Amino acid sequence: xxxxxxxxxxxxxxxxxxxxxHLAEELxxxxxxxxxxxxxxxxxxxxxxxxxxxxxxxxxQVVPAAAEALAxxxxxxxxxxxxVSGREATxxxxxxxxxxGTRVVGSHGAQRxxxxxxxxxxxxxxxxxxxxxxxxxxxxAAVLREARTxxxxxxxxxxxxxxxxxxxxxxxxxxxxxxxxTEEVLAGPATRPGLRVQHGKDVxxxxxxxxxxxxxxxxxxxxxxPSAVLFAGDDVTDEDAFAVLGxxxxxxxVGDGPTAAQYRVADPDELxxxxxxxxxxxxxx
Numbered sequence: 001x002x003x004x005x006x007x008x009x010x011x012x013x014x015x016x017x018x019x020x021x022h023l024a025e026e027l028x029x030x031x032x033x034x035x036x037x038x039x040x041x042x043x044x045x046x047x048x049x050x051x052x053x054x055x056x057x058x059x060x061q062v063v064p065a066a067a068e069a070l071a072x073x074x075x076x077x078x079x080x081x082x083x084v085s086g087r088e089a090t091x092x093x094x095x096x097x098x099x100x101g102t103r104v105v106g107s108h109g110a111q112r113x114x115x116x117x118x119x120x121x122x123x124x125x126x127x128x129x130x131x132x133x134x135x136x137x138x139x140x141a142a143v144l145r146e147a148r149t150x151x152x153x154x155x156x157x158x159x160x161x162x163x164x165x166x167x168x169x170x171x172x173x174x175x176x177x178x179x180x181x182t183e184e185v186l187a188g189p190a191t192r193p194g195l196r197v198q199h200g201k202d203v204x205x206x207x208x209x210x211x212x213x214x215x216x217x218x219x220x221x222x223x224x225x226p227s228a229v230l231f232a233g234d235d236v237t238d239e240d241a242f243a244v245l246g247x248x249x250x251x252x253x254v255g256d257g258p259t260a261a262q263y264r265v266a267d268p269d270e271l272x273x274x275x276x277x278x279x280x281x282x283x284x285x
Contacts, residue, residue: 023277027263030250031274035281037227037248041220042073042278043082043241044271045213046096048234049254050083052268053201055172057087060095063268067097069275074099076282080224084216086198086205086237088162089113093125103220108198108237109211110164112219130163136208139194140166143206146189154181165207178202200235214240230278232271 023031034040044050051060062070073079082103085092089106093115096102102115104125113127132140143166144159151157156172168185170178185204190197196210217231227248231241234254242251242260251261254271265271 023274024263027250027252027265027274028277030263031278032281033248034228034230034250035278035285037078039078039080039224039226040282041080041082041224041226041229042070042275043084043217043220043229043231045233045235045238045254046083046085046087046092048201048268049232049271050096050268053234058091058095062097063272066268066272066275069272069279070097070102071099073275073279073282074101076279079282080226082220084109084213084220084231084233084241086167086200086235088160089127090125093123096123098123103223105213105216105220107162107164107211108205108207108213109216109219110162110207110209112216132164132208135194136164139192140164140208143189143192143195143208147185147206150181150184150188154178157181162207164209164211165205167203167205169203171202198237200237205237212240213238214244217241217244232265232274 047053047060050062050066054060070081074081081098083092083096083098084105086108087106089104089111092106093104098115100115100117104113104115111127111130113125116124116126118124144161147159147166147168151159151168154173154177158169160167160169170181173181182204190204190206194208196207198205221229229245229249231245232252232254233241239260245251253259253261253264265274
């Protein structure tokens with residue numbers, strides 16, 4: 001990123017983060033090409049990308065500048081929005097400040113639907129049916145029992161239950177306890193046949209359906225048929241999505257760590273600036 005003092009142009013009416021001084025030139029050029037495409041799918045991870053990581057997931061909030069940018073992008077022709085998250089989709093929709101009609105993929109690709117509005121004008125998930133076999137339900141129950149038994153031994157650890165997976169969270173545990181719990185989970189319930197295991201930031205997720213964010217991007221592409229895709233995410237589980245992007249697409253890694261994405265920004269504020277820049281460029285097409 002440039003260190004110039006020029007504040008840049010965040011776009012009219014938007015209180016943008018300081019990062020809108022200047023995008024890295026390569027990323028800005030990619031956004032210019034993307035904005036000129038007839039149709040664009042903007043697919044985004046939630047935690048760590050649109051919203052900063054917090055200890056209490058129920059208190060996560062989209063960066064205000066990103067929420068504003070998404071609302072205005074949604075009003076433009078040829079723009080399609082999607083959330084692609086590891087979160088359970090119903091809870092995701094309840095806290096995500098995204099426009100009605102935004103496509104939603106939850107539980108790393110297992111849940112699909114879109115954002116609807118109730119008569120009271122609150123967001124709700126309009127979901128496609130999700131059905132497990134009897135064997136998958138039994139496996140899910142067994143993994144849940146074992147995961148809870150392990151997590152109870154460590155202060156601050158907790159278990160999240162999703163429709164197709166069990167997630168052991170260790171963010172609030174001490175560093176040594178978190179490492180020990182992770183090791184026990186990976187050596188214990190995670191070894192059961194039939195599971196897809198994903199080890200992310202302070203979490204181990206064990207799913208009875210073998211879906212990935214890469215699958216989600218491929219299905220969204222088939223559904224929307226965009227000219228190009230922008231995908232941004234921060235965790236190792238987002239690498240599956242980066243891996244399926246094509247030469248006309250834009251992949252953005254948020255934060256540190258190795259990645260297959262072509263571009264990188266530091267945090268959700270910088271991703272918000274990317275969305276603001278895309279908005280500015282798209283409005284001028």
